[in-house]
Amino acid sequence: MSGSTRDAVMGRIRRAVGATPDDSERREAVAARLAGSPKGVIPKRGQLAPAERLALFVDMARKADATVVEIPDYAAIPDEIATYLRERNLPAEIKMGDDPRLAGIDFSETALSVAKGPSDGDDLSSLSHAEGAIAESGTLMLTSGPDNPTSLNFLPEYHFVVLKAEDVAGDMESLFAGLRERFGKGVMPRSVNFVTGPSRSADIEQTLLLGAHGPRRLHILVVG
Amino acid sequence: MQITSQTFKANTVKALADVDLQRALRHVEKGFIGKRQKAADALPEFEALRDSAMAIKQHTLKHLDLYIDAYVEKVEASGGKVHFAEDADHARRIFLDIARRRKAKTVTKGKTMISEEIGLNKFLEQNGITPVETDLGEYIIQLRDEHPSHIIAPAVHINRDQVEADFRKFHVDLDPERDLTKPETLLSEARQILRQKYGEADIGVTGANFLIAETGTSVIVTNEGNGDLTQLLGKCHVVLASLEKIVPTLEDTAQILRVLARSATGQEMSVYTTLSTGPKRAEDRDGPEEYHVILLDNGRSNMLGTEFEDMLRCIRCGACMNHCPVYHAVGGHSYGWVYPGPMGAVLTPSLIGVDKAGHLPNASTFCGRCEAVCPMRIPLPKMMRHWREKEFESHLQPTAARFGLGVWAFFARRPKLYRSAVSFAMPALKLLGGRKRRLRSLPLAGGWTKWRDLPAPEGRTFMQAYAQSGHADGGRS
Incomplete structure (x- = not known):
């Protein structure tokens, strides 16, 4: 049940975000963020x-x-x-x-x-x-x-x-x-x-x- | 829970006449607004952090499929399990399967709005399982058989003396002569009662403020420590979360945390921010044997890529309702479902349908305070307008309103006719206003004048006044 639900939910999300079969650009963006863990705004207070x-x-x-x-x-x-x-x-x-x-x-x-x-x-x-x-x-x-x-x-x-x-x-x-x-x-x-x-x-x-x-x-x- | 958003207008009439509620609601304005402002002012980077937090969520929503995949992989790598739930009914059935397999009799619960959204408590009771709310506010609500009226302060509509009466009614094993006049004693009593429940629980249920894709971690943010005890001492930890709770990394979580507590309660940090990854490890001396995440869609994937996508950035801080004059006046229950205030006015029609919740986006003065304080900069008033348009397009408004708007639209599309009509109407209304310059009743505007006088126009139209002030072209430059 959960397998097919996952497919259905993920299918809707992929359509909504405009995913393509190749999608290398989006994949790279995600891989880079997960690998690099970029810092955002660090308040000066603690520095x-x-x-x-x-x-x-x-x-x-x-x-x-x-x-x-x-x-x-x-x-x-x-x-x-x-x-x-x-x-x-x-x-x-x-x-x-x-x-x-x-x-x-x-x-x-x-x-x-x-x-x-x-x-x-x-x-x-x-x-x-x-x-x-x-x-x-x-x-x-x-x-x-x-x-x-x-x-x-x-x-x-x-x-x-x-x-x-x-x-x-x-x-x-x-x-x-x-x-x-x-x-x-x-x-x-x-x-x-x-x-x-x-x-x-x-x-x-x-x-x-x-x-x-x-x-x-x-x-x-x-x-x- | 039973949806009463359809009867919003009747709900508000009742709420306005409820003396206890009106007394309790005063604490919202007094308690939250100043604290948030103080916390925001104390951090020079607060506005930059709002931008950062918003950008993180925007990025995540654009790549949500990939982050969900990464998240699920990490949860499974740490020994946990993710269950996708299409809707409320599906989520309840998944939960019941886990509960049956664990032969669960008692379920302790940290604060979770998704549990309210799927109506978990009633469902568990129907299936012979006892749910125990452990957040103080939620516990009070459960005793009273009510629903939360605020997403972070569930019992904000209740006064201290009402809590005392409830505790005396339900805690019958305790000395009836005990002194419960101080809030401290009420808190101690709840602590004492709930203490026994944590360890007895077969399952501990919590929500999640964040699900971190990088590590497969669920995060809860609390002040009481109840959610932490719930997930630590239950033999099995079940996380109920909707799919937009995903964030990419630990660093992204740290960014959003900085705006969450400040926007919610005006704290620098909530007392407990707890990151949970998987079940008990081999060497652990405490912790749950099983770790499950029920990942709920329930209409959210249909909001992606639409004019309502921005709503999926919401981190449930409650700042919008804390600053909303409509919420201050009518409280959370008037909204008739789980999510009240401005965020509820946008989210509720998305999740249960504009046919049931069409009144909510109309319950706005468009003062814009909600958007001004929203840490994720969600354009709430704009989205309420989207819903009004949809309501109009689907012919859901009453005939009189549609007729009125039609008449107005006829004139609005014909500027010359419009101007000559109003240049006749303004002096007429001034005349009707008399010396008091107020209109006590007006045909077709009875809904307004029944409750208050309409200030009479001063005689000239805006265009006339503008031209007379030296703008000879009537402002058409």
């Missing part, structure tokens, strides 16, 4: 030197209601998270994936109890490692996989995200270029999540409220 770029990211992320701290190295992560949870009177528990960058961290100096794996929905707090960030909009990029299961980005109420300062790009296009380098042209991880602040809804009388179905708070730890 900055690394230090200013990071400052812009921090500023934009805060405007989107995230909280951001800058820490010197990975070793400072446990204490930062433990302090954050203690100050809010929250349980010292956190769920995280198998990201090798976070594997060497020693949580034993703090009261934090760490569990590994995806979230089953009962975790209050989670820890992820971002693959990159966009200064222009204060946005984090996370990719799926056993290192950082996607459920950790959405189910817990408090989401802690580690971001390397050097991974902050000016614009989304630069992050896409990075994905292509890592996964290959035209290949994507199952899920790429761009996250700009904690979840929210304005569905009741257009009043913006934080903490809809995703995390109520997003705390970004910028390393280095």
Whole structure:
């Protein structure tokens, strides 16, 4: 059924766009665009030197209601998270994936109890490692996989995200270029999540409220 | 859903008298217009990005066959499946086949307008499957057994106290004494109720803001995170999308994203922009086992290559309705089908027929605000005029209107006769207007004067006034 429907739909489209049996010109135009991925208009806002770029990211992320701290190295992560949870009177528990960058961290100096794996929905707090960030909009990029299961980005109420300062790009296009380098042209991880602040809804009388179905708070730890 | 576009006029009379609706509609004007302007002003390249976004869609539509082929190939390479659906009925049957095979009992849903277009919820219920809307606005609508009245703010026609009443009525397991006066508590309650549903779902359904040909990826843009949980936690992810959602590349997606959120809610970026490609991978610890895309035509391929092709650039941001004085006055339900406001006035006749939806393109003041704010620069007023012409050509207008237009056309084609007729009529109307210079009733114009007075003409015709102001040739230079 779907085969013949595809033929019927595509036949109508081909007639409407004036496709011809040869169609080399149109084919070349499409092949060139898919191969070249031309960039369009890139706003100047994010096109900055690394230090200013990071400052812009921090500023934009805060405007989107995230909280951001800058820490010197990975070793400072446990204490930062433990302090954050203690100050809010929250349980010292956190769920995280198998990201090798976070594997060497020693949580034993703090009261934090760490569990590994995806979230089953009962975790209050989670820890992820971002693959990159966009200064222009204060946005984090996370990719799926056993290192950082996607459920950790959405189910817990408090989401802690580690971001390397050097991974902050000016614009989304630069992050896409990075994905292509890592996964290959035209290949994507199952899920790429761009996250700009904690979840929210304005569905009741257009009043913006934080903490809809995703995390109520997003705390970004910028390393280095 | 049942189409009530035919009774648009009666719908609007009801809407104008609905006190709750009128109270709720005030939030549209207050909530959206200023925010969009602020976001647009904050980005110097905003207008250039609109041009860029428009050019991307124009290019894509001219090469749509080739991009669809490229897209399907990539979806299949990532382990997903694309199903072509001719129309609403076909799309529902494809969905039911997937659901039956998966022995599905519960289906969670992120926000999807295509689901509304194909009437999926009612169909699932008839087939013993429970659909659960997870977007807060959609959830409220589902409890009330209504339809969205806005494409990005489905419950914009409902007030907080109405939501409270609904939650008390349906969430009977919770403490009846609980305090629900604050919107925050309503949001928390919905979160708590829906939390249990995601994991129980056999299928998670979402729409798509974009389908990327380069990678076979579907993109959803949300603020709540409900769509993300829906597609992540359901055992099978089904994407409902219409075929004009295709864009060539990731970079093209990034361009359009920059105008989407700004035009819709005035945000720099929506909170979650999620790119999904295929089902769970071997090494993944979470994610759906199956990934399907139901690619719906439902009349769109017939719009390609016609004067309505520009409408296929629409990215469903809602800016046109947010800025529309008619929408502000009558709300979304008056339009009588899935798509309200100016974009609905153009799209609805294309999809369900001008015989059913002919009133919609007439519900315009032609103020032009919709086109001015449309991020894809869709000439909405021009296309509404196309529909008016088609309506006239198909003899769908009432006899009186056709007769009136015929009389006017007779004079309009004979300038001398026209001028002498109006140079007689203008002073006559001035005289009738009296000292108040208003006409309280006028033969053949009862439809106007029933509701308001007609300001009386000042006596001279435009041509006379123009000549007297020093243009001796009467403007025929």
